[in-house]
Amino acid sequence: MDEFQQIARRHQLATRASTAFLYSICVSVAMNFFWEPGKIYASGITGFAQLLATITKRFLPFTLSTPILLFLLNLPLFVLAWRQIGKRFTFFTFLAVIFSSIMMKVMPITELTFDPIICAIFGGVVNGFGTGFALKNGISTGGLDIIGLVLRKKTGRSIGTINITFNVFIVLAAGFVFGWPHAFYSALSIFVNGKVMDMVYTRQQKMQVMIVTDQPRNVIDHIQNRMRRGITIVHDAEGAYQHDAKTILFTVISRYEMHDLQVAMQESDPRAFVSISDTIKILGHFYEPTV
Template identity: 65%
Template structure:
């Protein structure tokens, strides 16, 4: 059993290592292929690192590269993640940031286009997918991801909206450095980035599930074997067609758990009626797995 657990743990670590490398490649493409040629600022720590690179290049005797700035900005956030989120999470965040900084330095800029609208949209989409994919696999990309996770746990806000709230400084800075039209281009890139994050990172999207079944105990056991979710039971329901006795079950899951729910229902009661709808807000305790 110990050998199996060690093999599973090794496989998990290898997968996360690969995801971190994949993110590093994507963020370097976003920065070097789109944002830098188009004079577009990214969100969060990457955008702040770009700003430091620009300002030190203009006004300081030594220019701090975007890659180095990205790593230095994340150093105090590693401490926050270690204390508030978890040790394993922090280690893989460190690896992810190292990959990102290295890839930005290693992969040389390719000037596909300098059109600021194209650069804003495609840079935001590429970076947003990389960030969302990393978060989906329980890896933080550092920067605002760490702050966003801590704030989301306390407020329930989505990662995308948290990023948008923190990025007004980046937009204003783009206006002062490159001119106000580029502030609007950067805002467009940030909007695309946030939307793609929310589309990819589905763990934050909550959904209400209503199950109408004649086999409630089997369904409850199956759902709770596949995921950690509380279930509310309503007895005494009646089907209008056959007038047979039914039980209604209510629970709230994340969109990330949709596949697990479908497997659980197929195992427990394939004939059950299941209705799933988006949930705007949840008050009270809602379990979220630790990173």
């Protein structure tokens, strides 16, 4: 058993390291193929690094590149992640930032198109996918992802929404530096980035589940064996067609756990009626797995 656990742990570590490298490719493609050629600022700390790089280039006798500034700006956030989120999470976040800084420096800036709208949309899609995939696999990409994860634990707001809120300053900066049309293009890219991120990173999307069954104990056991979720039981329900006794179960899961729920229901009561709906907001305790 110990040997199996060691193999599983090594596999998990390799997966997270590979995810960090994949993210670095995505953000570098977004930056060097779309954002830089289109004069578009990215979201979060990456966009702030672009802004500082532009300022040093225009107004200071020395120039600091975006990759170097990206790493320097993330240093204090590594401390926040270490204290508030976890050591392993911080280590892989550090890897993601290091890989990203190197890949941005190594990958040449390539002008695929001069259309800023295309650059805004595709830059947001590529980066949003990379960021969401990284978060889904238990690492962050640094910057506002760390702040977003910390605030999500306290507020329940989605990662994408938090990023969009923090990026008003980036949009305004793009307007002053590149002109207001490019501010709107940057806003479009940030919006697309946030939405794609939420589509990929589904762990924070909550769903309410209502189950009508005549085998409540079996269903409860299977769900709780697969997911750490509380269940509310409503006894003495009655089916209107055959007037047979039913029990109604209520629980809340994340969209990430949808497959686990489907498997649990198939094993426990395939004939149960299950209704699943999006949940806007949750008050009270909802278990969040550690990253």
